[in-house]
Amino acid sequence: MGVVCVYTFPVPEGKSGQQVVDSLQRQLELLGAVKTANFSVDCETYQSNNPTGAAQRILHVLHNSEQPASCFAILDNGTTLVADVLFEVLVAKLTQSKSGKDGYYERRKGLKIESKGPRFELSDFIVKIGSVSMASNFKGILVEVEYCPCAIPGECWELMKEMMQSFMGTVVENPPMAVKNKKDQFYTPSDTVAQYLEHFNNFRKAVVNQSPR
Amino acid sequence: MDPALTQALKTGVAPMQEYLLQGSILDGSKDILLHRLRGLCDNADTAPETFSDHEMRVLNNRCSQSMCKHLRYVGQTEMGIGDKSRHTLVRTCLDIGVSDTVVKFLNEMGFRADFEFVARGIFFHKGRMKVTVSKLFKLSQPGDPQAGLEPVSGSHLVELSVVAPTGQEQVGEDMKNFAEQLKPLVCLEKIDHKPFAAAKQGT
Numbered sequence: 001m002g003v004v005c006v007y008t009f010p011v012p013e014g015k016s017g018q019q020v021v022d023s024l025q026r027q028l029e030l031l032g033a034v035k036t037a038n039f040s041v042d043c044e045t046y047q048s049n050n051p052t053g054a055a056q057r058i059l060h061v062l063h064n065s066e067q068p069a070s071c072f073a074i075l076d077n078g079t080t081l082v083a084d085v086l087f088e089v090l091v092a093k094l095t096q097s098k099s100g101k102d103g104y105y106e107r108r109k110g111l112k113i114e115s116k117g118p119r120f121e122l123s124d125f126i127v128k129i130g131s132v133s134m135a136s137n138f139k140g141i142l143v144e145v146e147y148c149p150c151a152i153p154g155e156c157w158e159l160m161k162e163m164m165q166s167f168m169g170t171v172v173e174n175p176p177m178a179v180k181n182k183k184d185q186f187y188t189p190s191d192t193v194a195q196y197l198e199h200f201n202n203f204r205k206a207v208v209n210q211s212p213r
Numbered sequence: 214m215d216p217a218l219t220q221a222l223k224t225g226v227a228p229m230q231e232y233l234l235q236g237s238i239l240d241g242s243k244d245i246l247l248h249r250l251r252g253l254c255d256n257a258d259t260a261p262e263t264f265s266d267h268e269m270r271v272l273n274n275r276c277s278q279s280m281c282k283h284l285r286y287v288g289q290t291e292m293g294i295g296d297k298s299r300h301t302l303v304r305t306c307l308d309i310g311v312s313d314t315v316v317k318f319l320n321e322m323g324f325r326a327d328f329e330f331v332a333r334g335i336f337f338h339k340g341r342m343k344v345t346v347s348k349l350f351k352l353s354q355p356g357d358p359q360a361g362l363e364p365v366s367g368s369h370l371v372e373l374s375v376v377a378p379t380g381q382e383q384v385g386e387d388m389k390n391f392a393e394q395l396k397p398l399v400c401l402e403k404i405d406h407k408p409f410a411a412a413k414q415g416t
Binding site for chain 1: 228284286288307308309310311312314315317318321322323
C-alpha cells in the first residue's frame with residue numbers, strides 16, 4: 001500500500017465527461033501507462049432513527065475494489081472502522097424493522113454514489129480515472145494516483161506532484177487534506193477512502209445547490 | 214450490496230447459525246475433563262491451544278477482543294428453549310473481522326457497553342465442533358484487562374459450539390452425541406438465557 005492522492009478533474013464547458021476521460025486516458029498511454037483492469041469505489045449512506053431525540057448520526061459505508069475483502073464504515077464525525085464485507089450484513093440487520101418498530105438506522109435513498117473507470121499502471125504508479133455517478137447521473141471526474149513504494153506522504157509528495165502535473169496540470173497544487181495531515185505517518189487505505197468520501201460529499205452538495213426550485 | 218454477498222445471504226451462508234450447548238465444571242475437576250477432551254478431539258498428539266479473550270457486550274452485539282479485534286453479532290434464540298426437536302440452542306451469528314477502532318466506533322454509532330469480562334482457557338476442536346473450557350474473570354478496572362482480574366466463580370464454563378450455514382439440522386444430533394461422551398463429568402445442555410436477561414433488567 002502506497003500513498004494515494006485523489007483529485008477532482010474539472011470538465012470544461014462544452015465537453016462531455018467521456019471526452020475528458022478519453023483525453024486523460026490518451027495522455028497516460030502516451031506516458032507509457034498500461035491499462036490493467038477497471039476499478040470502482042462506491043458509497044452508501046445511512047441515517048440513525050432516534051426516537052429519544054438523541055443526536056442524529058450519519059453512517060457512510062464505502063467499498064474500494066483495491067481492497068475487495070474489506071468495507072470501510074465512516075461516521076459523520078470522522079470515526080472510521082475497517083471491517084470485512086460481512087459488516088454490511090450487520091448494517092442490513094440494523095436497518096431492518098422488527099415487530100412494527102423501525103430499524104436503528106435507515107438507508108438514505110438516492111444518495112448512493114460511485115466512481116468507476118479504468119485502472120492504469122505506470123511503473124511504480126497506479127492511476128485510476130473515475131467517472132462519478134449518482135442515480136445514473138454523471139457528476140464529475142475523480143483521478144486517483146498511487147505511488148506504491150512509499151507509505152509516508154512527506155517523503156514522496158514532491159515526486160507525486162511532479163508526476164500528476166505532467167498529465168493533470170495545475171489542478172494539482174496542494175496535497176489533499178488526508179495526505180497533508182499524515183505527512184510523517186504511515187498512510188493507510190482508510191485515508192484513501194476518506195478522500196473519496198470528501199469528494200462524494202462535495203458532489204452531493206453540488207447536486208443540492210443546483211436542484212431546481 | 215455486493216452481488217457475492219447477496220448470493221451468500223440467499224444461500225444461507227451468511228449470516229451463519231451458531232448451535233450452542235453449555236455446562237460448567239468445578240475448578241478441581243477441570244483436569245480430568247481436559248484429559249478426556251484431548252482424547253476425544255482432533256490433534257490429540259499436540260498440546261491444546263490456549264486463549265485469552267476480552268469480551269465486551271454492547272447492546273445486542275458482542276465484541277470480542279483478542280489478537281485482532283473481532284465483532285460478533287448474536288441474534289435471538291430461534292424457536293425457543295422448549296422446542297424439543299432441537300437439541301441445542303440455535304441463534305443467528307455474524308463474525309466480522311474489524312480494525313482496532315471498533316469500540317469507539319460502536320459507541321459513536323449509539324451503542325452502549327453492557328458488560329465485559331475476560332475468558333481464559335483452552336479450546337479443542339473435533340471436525341467443525343469447537344469445545345472451550347474457560348474461566349471467566351471480572352475486570353477490576355472497566356476497559357482495562359491488564360489492571361487486574363477477579364474470577365467470577367469457582368467453576369469453569371464449558372461450551373460446545375458449531376457455526377454452520379442455515380438449515381443443517383444434523384449438527385444438533387452430532388453435538389448431542391458428543392456431549393453424551395462428556396457425561397457425567399459435565400452436563401452440556403441448552404440453557405435458556407431469557408430469565409437472566411429479565412433478572413438483570415429487574416435489578
